[in-house]
Amino acid sequence: MARALRIKYPGAVYHITSRGNKKEPIFYNPKDRLAFFSTIKSVIKLHNWICHAYCLMDNHYHLLIETPDGNLSDGMRDLNSNYTQVFNKTHSTVGYLLQGRFHSFIIEKETYLLEVARYLVLNPVRAQIVQHPKDWEWSSYNATCGLSHGESFLTTDGILAMFSIDKAKAQQQYKQFILDGLYGDSIFKSVKHKGILGSPQFIHEMWKQSQKTFLVEAIPKEERIIGRLSLEDIFSEEGVTREARDKKIRMARILCGYSVAEIARFLKLSQALVSKISRKD
Structure with missing residues (x-):
């Protein structure tokens, strides 16, 4: 049976999630989360990634990653395997930490980058863990709006530049943009399957280019397209x-x-x- 494709090309932007095996926690304490930060910092440097946003929950994580070199799978293999090794060593466990393959969908950057970034940092609010995104220290929200220095692997310039060239003004507009989403529906609320988030024109162009220059690999058939x-x-x-x-x-x-x-x-x-x-x- 035909399967969907994981599309890779230089400059591609993805929303990535990876969940704990059997929905078990992958972060038991702040030390685990800091170990993940250390791991992803190395991966981002090694694979020349750009991290626009992130959110670490208890049994899964979200990343908003840009891949200038079109190497998503290589980096994700390193990230998940290396963090699993660190976790197992710390907690004296063996076996799989994460549930199967990571999930991803490719994003039309100009149209959906901000929406996906908002979705990420509002996860703890929608899960009713905190009332405000600033109260969850394990996301990129505080660093992006200037409330903390943030992790060195995070790049906030790309998101802020979409609001204003003035950084202070951009940070204020970012805050308001996030808050505007507190009571609205997530862009993924009615979407069960993931694959591509973009306009019909974007999807069509990607297909045409895939016949020429895209690198593709099979992913589970249940991953589908948003806005197909x-x-x-x-x-x-x-x-x-x-x-x-x-x-x-x-x-x-x-x-x-x-x-x-x-x-x-x-x-x-x-x-x-x-x-x-x-x-x-």
Whole structure:
């Protein structure tokens, strides 16, 4: 069965989550959290990442990462394996700390970076752990709005620059932006599956480029797309060659997550043919 793709390219931005095995805690105390900070600091330096935001909960963490070198998987392998080693040594345990593979979706930076950053730092509030994001010291909120010096691996300039070139003004606007989200719905509230967060144009452009220069790898099929193109949009062009049609079928199936039955019904093709096309390299 066709599976979704983990898209990698220089400059890609991702929201990343990784959860404890069997939903168990991955941070028991502040010492564990500081050990994670030390680990991710090394990973960010080694892999030339940019960390725009983060939030450490008890049994999972959130990161907002930009990868100038298009090396998400390499860095995540180092981060999770190295932190697991540190955790197991500290607590005299063995085995898997984290639950399977990390989850990620790629973000259209210009449109959704701020929304995702807000989602991250509001996690402790939505989980009813604290009443205000400033009360949770294990997120990037305080550093971004100037209430603390922050961790050295965090880069706040990218987010603040989207508000104002004046840093003090940008920090105030950032605070208000975060607070404006306290009583609104999360952008992910109605979304169960993750894959891409972007406009239809962004998604379509990524698919076109993936045929040329993107590096991709398979990820679990349950990871899908937010804001995906409709089948009407994907197949809107008439008179295309069979090769072009087949590429569009693979786009609909693999990247956008449509079922074989949905595509076959739309194109008036047999499910067997659509399934065969979807499996082609």
